[in-house]
Amino acid sequence: MLSRLFLLLIMFTLVACSSTNDEPEYVERSVEEIYNQAFDSLKERNFRRAALEFDEVERQHPYSIWARRAMLMSAYSYYQQNKYSDAVLTARRFLALHPGNKNAPYAYYLIAQSYYEQISDVSRDQKNTELAVQALRDVIRRYPETDYARDATLKLDLTYDHLAGKEMEVGRFYMKNQFYIAASKRFRNVLLKYQTTSHVEEALHRLTEIYLTLGIESEARSTAAVLGYNYPDSEWYKDSYRMLVDRDFSPEVEETSWFRKFWQSIF
Structure with missing residues (x-):
């Protein structure tokens, strides 16, 4: 059976x-x-x-x-x-x-x-x-x-x-958890690798914010200056400008800043 x-x-x-x-x-x-x-x-x-x-x-x-x-x-x-x-x-x-x-x-x-x-x-x-x-x-x-x-x-x-968006998402996560150096690397990647994307404005603003948090005045001023020069009507620039003014700073690209060297290497 x-x-x-x-x-x-x-x-x-x-x-x-x-x-x-x-x-x-x-x-x-x-x-x-x-x-x-x-x-x-x-x-x-x-x-x-x-x-x-x-x-x-x-x-x-x-x-x-x-x-x-x-x-x-x-x-x-x-x-x-x-x-x-x-x-x-x-x-x-x-x-x-x-x-x-x-x-x-x-x-x-x-x-x-x-x-x-x-x-x-x-x-x-x-x-x-x-x-x-x-x-x-x-x-x-x-x-x-x-x-x-x-x-x-x-x-x-x-x-x-899309890849720039991924870098931004990871950078925001690091920033939220106060891993500022790791976050700055992600935002700088956007500027180095994806300069023509829609995420550049925010990346510049986030870097300005990080540099101010870390007390790196020259980089904060230079980054905000680059943001203002390239995107003068951007809401991100307005936010960056307000942050600088609140600390009695003004946007200005300084000779020794990383951003001056970076921008010169591109243009």
Whole structure:
């Protein structure tokens, strides 16, 4: 009796496995038939089925010209499913096998897009953001005169702004807990690495506040002066100015300040 139940259990398990298996049953078909079915699935926005069928082209006809096309279409289908790791893996495999292919620019762009779509909130780890920066730079460096590069440039600016936002969040946390040296390093990182982002004004203000707290008058005055020179109408500058006036100081870039040396190194 127990043996019969065991056999029935195995049979049910096998049926369950076969019904949930994503891979299509192997049926030998012409490359045109498989590719056309995959493309039809893509047009119907059945991206899961499209990816499986495009992969099947490569499995059954690995040396045909259709296999090259199918590999890239498979990467796109994975991307549309939000399966970004699979999209990156497939696109990288395409580039490894066909580095000089005319569609290589799109493969690099798809990799960058896949990382870009995985950028997380500034409160979380920014590993994918760093990978997005590298991939976007790669597109711009390799294909500077293309639409891919132009779009990558826009996204790179947004990605830098995101990374600057992460630095600001960590800096504020350190500042709130009175770890002023650690906080100042984060705010200075924003100025050194992300000078074109929207976070520069606040970073300058926070540094002014920290230097005043630490009693470093020259740096506080210089930082506020730079903030006022570049963003005279900024609310952050008004706050910094008030803090200085309350202590009988005025914004002024002093010869020996870190900020004077920093600004001269840029301009």
